[in-house]
Amino acid sequence: MKKTLTSLFAVALIGMSAASATAADIVDTAVGAGKFKTLAAALGAADLVDTLKGEGPFTVFAPTDEAFEKLPAGTVETLLKPENKGKLAGVLTYHVVAGKVMAAKVVDLKGAKTVNGQRVDIKVDGSTVMVDGANVVTTDIVCDNGVLHVIDSVILPADKTIPETADAAGSFKTLLAAAKAAGLAEVLGSEGPFTVFAPTDEAFAKLPDGTVASLLEPANKKKLVDILKYHVVAGRVYSEDAVAAKSAKTLQGSPVGIKVTDKGAMVNEAKLVATDVDASNGVIHIIDAVLLPPENAVDARRVIENTVAQGARLFNAGHHSACADLYHTTMTELMSANLGDSLNGHMSTVLTSANHTTCPTERAWTLRTGIDQMYGQIVANR
Incomplete structure (x- = not known):
């Protein structure tokens, strides 16, 4: 052809x-x-x-x-x-x-x-x-x-901003209300450009009952801002570039993971249902779930630093079992801190491996290696 x-x-x-x-x-x-x-x-x-x-x-x-x-x-x-x-x-x-x-x-x-x-x-x-x-x-x-x-025809670029484009689509009422409550509507309507992973109204409806109403309360504005910024990337990033990059740092500061699976293209655990919707000041990718940013990433770094320092003293003093228990407890606690799918998956794998190790010395080293890898990823993504 x-x-x-x-x-x-x-x-x-x-x-x-x-x-x-x-x-x-x-x-x-x-x-x-x-x-x-x-x-x-x-x-x-x-x-x-x-x-x-x-x-x-x-x-x-x-x-x-x-x-x-x-x-x-x-x-x-x-x-x-x-x-x-x-x-x-x-x-x-x-x-x-x-x-x-x-x-x-x-x-x-x-x-x-x-x-x-x-x-x-x-x-x-x-x-x-x-x-x-x-x-x-x-x-x-x-x-x-x-x-x-x-x-044979003049082609015209998009002339509506990201909020205007979302409003015209009619399926992003919750997102727009949240952006307004967070004071981000004007930002997303500015020159940019921005890339927005936009959850539909149906995506917000998947959240537990009362979540959206709670987030819209003035007392929870900071949390709402963090969630919304976690859906926004600086620049105009089209789908093929996003997939090739495998991750993108958001305005919230933490990265989102981007991958292609047998379910389709995914951003974290949200499915991309439509991509490359142009706006005058950026591009919109539509997703079927709300992305929740990892919590306490900076605290996690500090927790790991303290744990490694304490664990090293225990290990050097010959208390290998106590050292392994300390690492295991720290990693288990961090699992509940919602540090993101990538880190949670890594910790789960390390903990499983450690649980099948009976030698205290080997168990301590397995957990320490996993913690060191976590630390490197947290530092790299800051």
């Missing part, structure tokens, strides 16, 4: 000579084609001409004049007004991807991050390739500083 698509997309832009397609930059190529007058005017109004005449390379999904004519009456004229320069630049940079991405590679992608910061979706259906809702009609028009792919 790729060979067919590549052959299809190799068609030269009507009215362009091979020399003009390879001897000019992106802007001059578009102007010379005679089909991109509106695009050229928009680039001028947004002060992007010099940028797209620069070294690059750039990949531009270029709407024709006919594509701009499909927009509602008055849209182009409004965007060209000086007071809308920022919005116009946002729309135009949404059509630009850094690097030179040829058709053969485009058809292998599900999306591409634009210079705007948001990501366009790419869909291949037989011989049809779409970028967001626009059909790609001609590709691989090579320029000195990149490549043009012609599309």
Whole structure:
């Protein structure tokens, strides 16, 4: 199929000579084609001409004049007004991807991050390739500083903030109420960008009865803030990058684990039910459970330091059994402190191994090794 698509997309832009397609930059190529007058005017109004005449390379999904004519009456004229320069630049940079991405590679992608910061979706259906809702009609028009792919519609970036996007969806009423009560709604509506793992109303309903009402009380504001911040990551992190990273540090300070299991993609123990929902100031990933941050991570570090110091004295004095008992008691207590799935799983494995060890010396070393590994993970995640 790729060979067919590549052959299809190799068609030269009507009215362009091979020399003009390879001897000019992106802007001059578009102007010379005679089909991109509106695009050229928009680039001028947004002060992007010099940028797209620069070294690059750039990949531009270029709407024709006919594509701009499909927009509602008055849209182009409004965007060209000086007071809308920022919005116009946002729309135009949404059509630009850094690097030179040829058709053969485009058809292998599900999306591409634009210079705007948001990501366009790419869909291949037989011989049809779409970028967001626009059909790609001609590709691989090579320029000195990149490549043009012609599309038949103007594609528009998300223009609603994260709270506005969540509100429009209608399934995040509890999350929005919680953000407002925590004083975080304005933060999530600011420039950002942010990545939000957003629990649905059904996710909040899974919490024990009375939990949400309790969290919304003014006396519990700090706890609510910590919980909500545990769902937010700085920057715009799309799903494939999140999965590749395996974890992400949240605004709360503690990381969330990200993995792919036989149940699907997971954030901690919450399932990702929808991903990569763009907002003007970030991206939303929808999850089916509320994430609860680990408690007392800093205290856990201090507890471990004190335990290791005391345990070392006991072990060096020959009290190996007492040392092992101390380590075992400390790890058991930390198991109930909700330090997170990763640490809890590690402690469970270590305790099980220690319980099957009868030699006090070996038992002490097994537990000490496990505690040292815990300590390293806590320090690394601070």
